[in-house]
Amino acid sequence: MSWKKTILIGGIQGEGIASTGVNLMKSLSGIGYFAYGERKFSSRIKGGNTYIMVTISDEPVTCVTSYIDIILTFDHETIQDNRHLLTEDGLILADEQLEIEDTEIISLPLTKLAKEHGSLLMKNTSAIGFLGKMLDIDKGVLEESIEKAYHRKGEKVVNENNQVLRAAYETRVEKLEMFKGLPPLEPKDKDLMMLIGNDAISLGALMAGCRFVAAYPITPASDIMEFMSRVLPEEEGVMIQAEDEIAAVTLCIGASYAGVRSMTATSGPGLTLMMEGLGLAGMTETPLVVVDAQRSGPSTGMPTRNEQSDLASLYFAGHGEFPMIILSPSTIEECCELTMEAFNLADQYQCPVVLLSDFNLSISPQTIPAIEYQQPVINRGFLATDQELKEDNADGFERYALTESGISPRVFPGTKGGIHKVTGLEHTVSGRPSDRKGNRVNMMNKRNRKLEALWDQNSVTIEEREGKILCLTFGSNWGVLETAVKEFALPIDIAHISRIKPLPVRQLETLFSRYHKMVVMEQNQRSQLAGIIKQEVGFNDKIVSLTKYDGEAFRTLEVAEQLKRWCSEWK
Amino acid sequence: MEMKDYSNGVHPTWCPGCGDFSVLRSIQLAAAHLGIPREKMAVISGIGCSGRLSGYMSTYGFHSVHGRSLPVAQSVKLSNKELTVVAAGGDGDAFAIGMSHTLHAIRRNVNITYLVMNNQVYGLTKGHTSPVSEIGLTTKSAPGGSKDEPIHPGLLALSAGVTFYAHGFSAEQEELVELIKAGIEHKGFSFINIFSPCVTYNKTNTYDWFRKHLVTCEKAGHHDLEDLTSAWKTLKATQGLVRGIIYQKSDVPTFEENHHLTNNTPMIELPLEPTKEQFNRWTERFRLDT
Numbered sequence: 001m002s003w004k005k006t007i008l009i010g011g012i013q014g015e016g017i018a019s020t021g022v023n024l025m026k027s028l029s030g031i032g033y034f035a036y037g038e039r040k041f042s043s044r045i046k047g048g049n050t051y052i053m054v055t056i057s058d059e060p061v062t063c064v065t066s067y068i069d070i071i072l073t074f075d076h077e078t079i080q081d082n083r084h085l086l087t088e089d090g091l092i093l094a095d096e097q098l099e100i101e102d103t104e105i106i107s108l109p110l111t112k113l114a115k116e117h118g119s120l121l122m123k124n125t126s127a128i129g130f131l132g133k134m135l136d137i138d139k140g141v142l143e144e145s146i147e148k149a150y151h152r153k154g155e156k157v158v159n160e161n162n163q164v165l166r167a168a169y170e171t172r173v174e175k176l177e178m179f180k181g182l183p184p185l186e187p188k189d190k191d192l193m194m195l196i197g198n199d200a201i202s203l204g205a206l207m208a209g210c211r212f213v214a215a216y217p218i219t220p221a222s223d224i225m226e227f228m229s230r231v232l233p234e235e236e237g238v239m240i241q242a243e244d245e246i247a248a249v250t251l252c253i254g255a256s257y258a259g260v261r262s263m264t265a266t267s268g269p270g271l272t273l274m275m276e277g278l279g280l281a282g283m284t285e286t287p288l289v290v291v292d293a294q295r296s297g298p299s300t301g302m303p304t305r306n307e308q309s310d311l312a313s314l315y316f317a318g319h320g321e322f323p324m325i326i327l328s329p330s331t332i333e334e335c336c337e338l339t340m341e342a343f344n345l346a347d348q349y350q351c352p353v354v355l356l357s358d359f360n361l362s363i364s365p366q367t368i369p370a371i372e373y374q375q376p377v378i379n380r381g382f383l384a385t386d387q388e389l390k391e392d393n394a395d396g397f398e399r400y401a402l403t404e405s406g407i408s409p410r411v412f413p414g415t416k417g418g419i420h421k422v423t424g425l426e427h428t429v430s431g432r433p434s435d436r437k438g439n440r441v442n443m444m445n446k447r448n449r450k451l452e453a454l455w456d457q458n459s460v461t462i463e464e465r466e467g468k469i470l471c472l473t474f475g476s477n478w479g480v481l482e483t484a485v486k487e488f489a490l491p492i493d494i495a496h497i498s499r500i501k502p503l504p505v506r507q508l509e510t511l512f513s514r515y516h517k518m519v520v521m522e523q524n525q526r527s528q529l530a531g532i533i534k535q536e537v538g539f540n541d542k543i544v545s546l547t548k549y550d551g552e553a554f555r556t557l558e559v560a561e562q563l564k565r566w567c568s569e570w571k
Numbered sequence: 572m573e574m575k576d577y578s579n580g581v582h583p584t585w586c587p588g589c590g591d592f593s594v595l596r597s598i599q600l601a602a603a604h605l606g607i608p609r610e611k612m613a614v615i616s617g618i619g620c621s622g623r624l625s626g627y628m629s630t631y632g633f634h635s636v637h638g639r640s641l642p643v644a645q646s647v648k649l650s651n652k653e654l655t656v657v658a659a660g661g662d663g664d665a666f667a668i669g670m671s672h673t674l675h676a677i678r679r680n681v682n683i684t685y686l687v688m689n690n691q692v693y694g695l696t697k698g699h700t701s702p703v704s705e706i707g708l709t710t711k712s713a714p715g716g717s718k719d720e721p722i723h724p725g726l727l728a729l730s731a732g733v734t735f736y737a738h739g740f741s742a743e744q745e746e747l748v749e750l751i752k753a754g755i756e757h758k759g760f761s762f763i764n765i766f767s768p769c770v771t772y773n774k775t776n777t778y779d780w781f782r783k784h785l786v787t788c789e790k791a792g793h794h795d796l797e798d799l800t801s802a803w804k805t806l807k808a809t810q811g812l813v814r815g816i817i818y819q820k821s822d823v824p825t826f827e828e829n830h831h832l833t834n835n836t837p838m839i840e841l842p843l844e845p846t847k848e849q850f851n852r853w854t855e856r857f858r859l860d861t
Contacts, residue, residue, distance in 0.1 A: 029859045193854065193857040203854065208843070209842075209845070211838055212650065214642075233830065234852070236838065236841055237841075238649060238830050238832060240679075243671045246639070247642045247675070250639045254633075254645065254646030255646040255649065255838075257633060257647060258651050260839050277636075370857075373850040376844065376845070395579035395628075396579075413613045413647065413651065413654055415610060416608075416610045418610065419609060419610055422632065422634065423626065424618075424636055433634075
């Protein structure tokens, strides 16, 4: 029987709360447990409440639970905000520094032990010590993780942290002894990884041969540029921190035009600036991969909160009309796989491909079965052959030749016989500006034709339970939906969509004929995905929206309750 | 190679007498003198009358978006170091909508050449004020005359750390050819601000006006090209109306050197398929001991 335990560690931002949680997750994952961490923080460096909620299980976890078993806190706000989520036998552990007089709250000498055996900052280590002991984790495991986390800071820091850890383990707190630790794991040969969606996206890009990244820092996408700035120099590639998102996307277009697979990553406000670049890539038929890790909008919105509200503006992106692909990963694994696919699709269809992630998918650490090495399939699309290039073409290679598929041969600058022009103006087959009516219609049709085949290709993955209702979602919601349906044994089928544009119209039509109702679950106010499906496919009377836009991820309980209500209503 | 080898025969859309004709010829002559194979040259332009330039070269050409020639040009060069990359645009591209790209391209010092065809007015939109329009210049958008202080490209470039800065003049084609050649051969970002008169919308800063006001560096008493103070003083003293190479410093590391992109293999030739060793290296930090 599978089980779950959830711990919430809270305190003042800037005091290492998140890394305490992440370190605990690493230790647990290191001995074979699965964990998922949801972070809440504010858009500031220090001060303000922050927490990390960690759900632990013997099976993969894709979202936090609706209830909390242990709250461990260094501040009052964490208690006020989360106390109501505590399970019946849940515990609140607070630093005794807070001087809380509440019989239900257990005071622990977190800061005191840190000061006595090391230094103030090590109060996080004493927190890990108490939690480790409660959870029945072998002390050696935690000592090892301390060694890993602090070895760069020197032996003294490691030793002091270990002293603090030991002191916490040795401190007897009667009320804690009632708490049952984590059930021991059956020994299994498990190869695990712990990473965030942004890491998986970066890995996917590297696997696809991406060697050029240009980006501008923005939450929650920055991890990608950070990761790439470490890795790319070792691979003879480069990460450029651009002056703004316009430069970032345009730098990527230049690299891609020159033949290097390139990528940029941003969030809503940056995406708005990148619209110009999406149009340029669309018009010049330059492959482009853009990651949009969505956050709460509009404008600066709530930069550190979850939302999926960029979809509509992306779906109808830019002025004018041009082909574009939107992929939406729903799991960490898909973040990697779909990023690899994004590069192939961009090259095959010579258009922008946007990988649509969201806050929780992008930055929530998660334990997963290790991603294995597989030789990736690299498809660079239609490249001009030497034969086509053999003539010493002074200028006039037909880069935009009118073909049946709409896809024309690409050639990279530097290639003899391939000289042509590229312009954001409407242009002829060899890229020369033209505003003649006939040419315009031919070119518009040619570009639009490129993606025609994709409308017929499936992109909805369904988990069937023989239900009459299908709940369709995307992004981080999927982990919540999957968990909710399983935990509450709901009689509905569930699905996630991995390519939103072009929408899999044929597949959706089939689904509408099969299901009584389709619930579209998304994190925005105006039911953006549902609206797009209604526009492209119809079946308005079968579509019902399940939305949330308060900045917090969907919770399994609220999802299950709503779906249950609908199930009985639609019998 | 001759000048005509670099022309694709398309007749420019420019007004007769436009300074941009001379800039186009000068680039073609510079390329011919340097013997750059046509396919190894990429001209990246912005938007405006000047932006059309890339369409008249029989080299690779990318006519980008207003103000964005530099982001495209920099990454084309970084992707394929074997290319000679020339970015071209107007004063609107360089000093208004693309101002930030200009400054950051200077800071980065990627080994490309940037030609600004500066006519102090927006020609293609049919006569609007530019950020380098002189105070008092009457335009459709400033019927009472431009009132804002014009940008001083030279002072701006020097303070951003430019490693090659020159002024050319469309009517001095021979000199312009030499400036472009020197710019292309400079190791790092070379910035050439070219006075390229608009014969239709700027009746103040005409060919005659420039002939009257422009002086050579020599005449201005500026002899040491590596002397930043002298370059600054000369630009101040002449109000920017000086021509020739104004500043050049060759020992500044380029972006490519700073980012260790000095391997002989151009980035476009790197293998795409990752090896298992690479995969293991990239995933090491995610792995957990079981």
